[in-house]
Amino acid sequence: xxxxxxxxxxxxxxxxxxxxxxxxxxxxxxxxxxxxxxxxxxxxxxxxxxxxxxxxxxxxxxxxxxxxxxxxxxxxxxxxxxxxxxxxxxxxxxxxxxxxxxxxxxxxxxxxxxxxxxxxxxxxxxxxxxxxxxxxxxxxxxxxxxxxxxxxxxxxxxxxxxxxxxxxxxxxxxxxxxxxxxxxxxxxxxxxxxxxxxxxxxxxxxxxxxxxxxxxxxxxxxxxxxxxxxxxxxxxxxxxxxxxxxxxxxxxxxxxxxxxxxxxxxxxxxxxxxxxxxxxxxxxxxxxxxxxxxxxxxxxxxxxxxxxxxxxxxxxxxxxxxxxxxxxxxxxxxxxxxxxxxxxxxxxxxxxxxxxxxxxxxxxxxxxxxxxxxxxxxxxxxxxxxxxxxxxxxxxxxxxxxxxxxxxxxxxxxxxxxxxxxxxxxxxxxxxxxxxxxxxxxxxxxxxxxxxxxxxxxxxxxxxxxxxxxxxxxxxxxxxxxxxxxxxxxxxxxxxxxxxxxxxxxxxxxxxxxxxxxxxxxxxxxxxxxxxxxxxxxxxxxxxxxxxxxxxxxxxxxxxxxxxxxxxxxxxxxxxxxxxxxxxxxxxxxxxxxxxxxxxxxxxxxxxxxxxxx
Numbered sequence: 001x002x003x004x005x006x007x008x009x010x011x012x013x014x015x016x017x018x019x020x021x022x023x024x025x026x027x028x029x030x031x032x033x034x035x036x037x038x039x040x041x042x043x044x045x046x047x048x049x050x051x052x053x054x055x056x057x058x059x060x061x062x063x064x065x066x067x068x069x070x071x072x073x074x075x076x077x078x079x080x081x082x083x084x085x086x087x088x089x090x091x092x093x094x095x096x097x098x099x100x101x102x103x104x105x106x107x108x109x110x111x112x113x114x115x116x117x118x119x120x121x122x123x124x125x126x127x128x129x130x131x132x133x134x135x136x137x138x139x140x141x142x143x144x145x146x147x148x149x150x151x152x153x154x155x156x157x158x159x160x161x162x163x164x165x166x167x168x169x170x171x172x173x174x175x176x177x178x179x180x181x182x183x184x185x186x187x188x189x190x191x192x193x194x195x196x197x198x199x200x201x202x203x204x205x206x207x208x209x210x211x212x213x214x215x216x217x218x219x220x221x222x223x224x225x226x227x228x229x230x231x232x233x234x235x236x237x238x239x240x241x242x243x244x245x246x247x248x249x250x251x252x253x254x255x256x257x258x259x260x261x262x263x264x265x266x267x268x269x270x271x272x273x274x275x276x277x278x279x280x281x282x283x284x285x286x287x288x289x290x291x292x293x294x295x296x297x298x299x300x301x302x303x304x305x306x307x308x309x310x311x312x313x314x315x316x317x318x319x320x321x322x323x324x325x326x327x328x329x330x331x332x333x334x335x336x337x338x339x340x341x342x343x344x345x346x347x348x349x350x351x352x353x354x355x356x357x358x359x360x361x362x363x364x365x366x367x368x369x370x371x372x373x374x375x376x377x378x379x380x381x382x383x384x385x386x387x388x389x390x391x392x393x394x395x396x397x398x399x400x401x402x403x404x405x406x407x408x409x410x411x412x413x414x415x416x417x418x419x420x421x422x423x424x425x426x427x428x429x430x431x432x433x434x435x436x437x438x439x440x441x442x443x444x445x446x447x448x449x450x451x452x453x454x455x456x457x458x459x460x461x462x463x464x465x466x467x468x469x470x471x472x473x474x475x476x477x478x479x480x481x482x483x484x485x486x487x488x489x490x491x492x493x494x495x496x497x498x499x500x501x502x503x504x505x506x507x508x509x510x511x512x513x514x515x516x517x518x519x520x521x522x523x524x525x526x527x528x529x530x531x532x533x534x535x536x537x538x539x540x541x542x543x544x545x546x547x548x549x550x551x552x553x554x555x556x557x558x559x560x561x562x563x564x565x566x567x568x569x570x571x572x573x574x575x576x577x578x579x580x581x582x583x584x585x586x587x588x589x590x591x592x593x594x595x596x597x598x599x600x601x602x603x604x605x606x607x608x609x610x611x612x613x614x
Contacts, residue, residue, distance in 0.1 A: 054071065063247060064247045099146065184313045205299050223295060239266075300324060300332070319340075349399055366586060371576045381471065417453065421460075421461040425461045477518075503523050525558055527544070545574055
C-alpha cells in the first residue's frame with residue numbers, strides 16, 4: 001500500500017510540475033494537448049522522467065540482462081525525445097521484444113504481460129507516426145510502465161546470498177547447479193509467491209558404478225555433466241521453478257551423487273510432472289559418448305505434492321527418497337502416504353528380528369507340485385512363514401527383505417535347510433520317498449559357507465543330494481557373476497537339483513535361456529493364466545516350454561487355481577502344475593498325514609521307469 005500511495009503522490013506532483021508551467025506559457029484559449037506535449041518544457045520533463053525511472057529500474061533490477069535492457073530503453077527514449085531519426089523508433093521496438101523474451105525466461109508473469117502490452121502499444125503508435133504523422137512523443141508513454149513495474153516485483157531471497165564470512169561458499173556444486181541449500185531457499189520463496197498446486201520431482205541416475213570402476217571417476221563426472229545437460233533441456237517451461245545462481249537462472253538442482261531435483265507448477269498443465277519425467281527418462285536412455293566410449297545409463301524418478309508434510313522442503317525430500325526405495329521396480333514412483341506406514345512397520349519388524357527365535361517363531365508350510373502325466377506328486381515345496389505376534393502369519397515375501405537388512409539371510413537359509421533335512425528324514429522313517437524344495441530369495445546359496453553347510457547336513461541326516469531341491473528367483477540367475485556361476489556349478493556337481501522360480505517375468509531372462517543349466521523351471525503366473533489373445537499367447541508360452549524340454553529341463557506351471565488353467569498347462573506339454581487347485585499351503589506339522597491321504601485318494605500304478613527313482 002505504501003508503494004501505491006507513493007505512486008499517487010508522484011503522479012500529482014508530476015502534473016503540478018508539467019501542466020501548470022505549460023498553462024503559464026500559453027493562453028487558455030490557445031491551449032491544446034499536442035502543443036503542450038511538444039513544448040520544450042514538456043520534452044525536458046519527459047526526458048527527466050525517463051532518466052529518473054530508468055535509473056531507479058536499473059538499481060532495483062536483480063539481473064544484469066534486465067539492467068542492460070533498462071539502460072537501452074532509457075537511451076532510446078531520450079533519442080526519440082531528441083528527434084534524432086526513425087532509427088530510434090525501430091530500435092525501441094526491437095528492445096521491447098527482447099524485454100518480453102527476458103521476462104518469459106525468468107518466469108515473471110506480471111512483468112511479461114506489461115512488456116507485451118507496451119510493445120504492442122509502441123508498435124501501433126510508431127505505425128501511426130509514419131502513416132498519420134502522430135507525434136513520436138506518445139511512444140514515450142509506453143516505456144514508463146516497464147520502468148514502474150520493476151518497482152513492484154517481489155525481491156526473492158535467493159538473490160540476496162551475501163556470505164556472512166569472507167570464505168563462505170556459494171550454493172552451487174561441481175556441475176554449476178544449485179545444491180540442497182540453494183534449492184531450499186528458492187523453494188521457500190517460490191511457495192510464498194506461488195501457493196498453488198506444485199510437484200517436487202527427484203531423478204536418480206543408475207548405471208554409473210561400472211563407469212567409475214572401468215573408466216575412472218573423471219569420466220564418471222563428465223558423464224554426469226552430460227546427463228544434467230540433457231535434463232536441463234526438458235526444463236525450459238516457465239512452469240518450472242527458477243533458481244537464481246549469480247546472474248543466471250537454473251531450473252534443476254543437484255543434491256549430490258546421482259540425485260537431481262526440480263519443482264514444477266501444475267497451474268496450467270495438470271500432468272506436467274509426469275510428462276517431464278517421461279521425457280527425462282527417455283532422453284537418458286540414449287547412449288552417451290564419453291572418452292570415445294559409448295555408455296548407456298538409465299534413470300528413475302519420483303514425485304510428491306508440495307502440500308504434503310506441511311510443505312517442509314526437507315520432509316518432501318525424504319518422501320521422494322522413500323518413494324524411490326519403496327518401489328524399486330517402477331520407473332516413475334509417486335509418493336503415497338502408505339509408504340510412511342510401511343516404513344514404520346518395517347522399522348518395527350527390524351527391531352523384532354533383532355531378537356527373533358527361529359525355532360519358536362518361524363514355521364515351514366508346504367504345497368505339492370503335481371505331475372500332469374499321472375497326477376502324482378513330483379516334490380513338495382516348503383514355504384517359510386513367520387508367526388508374527390501382532391500381524392499374524394506373514395509370508396516370506398513380506399519380510400525377506402528385512403531379513404537381509406538385519407544380516408540374517410545366511411543363518412535363516414541354514415535353518416531352513418536343517419529343518420528340511422529333518423522333515424525328509426521323518427518322511428523316510430514313514431516309508432515315504434518325497435523330495436523337498438526350499439526357497440532361497442537371494443544370493444545366500446552363493447556363499448562357500450552355505451554350500452559346505454548343505455553338504456554336512458546331507459551327510460548327518462543320511463540323505464541323498466536328490467532329496468533337496470533349491471528354488472531361487474529368476475532375477476538372481478540373470479545377474480550371476482563368475483563366482484556365482486562357479487557356486488551354482490558346484491551345487492550341481494554335488495547332485496543338488498536347482499529350480500528357477502518366476503521364470504518369464506523378466507524380459508532380460510529370455511536372452512539367457514541357453515545359459516541356464518537347471519533341473520526345473522517354474523513359469524510365472526503371468527504366463528500360466530490364459531490370455532484373451534489366446535492363439536498368439538499360447539504360441540509364445542509353448543515356445544518357451546519346448547525350449548526347456550529340449551534342454552531336459554522340466555517346466556512347472558505356477559498359480560493353477562482352476563481346471564481351465566490345468567487344461568492350459570497340459571496343452572502346453574508342461575511337466576507339472578502347482579497351485580490352489582490342489583491345495584493351499586498347509587503347515588508341515590501335518591505333512592505326513594496329508595501325503596498318506598493323498599496317496600490313498602490318488603492311487604497310481606508303480607512304474608519302475610519313473611524319473612524320480614535312481
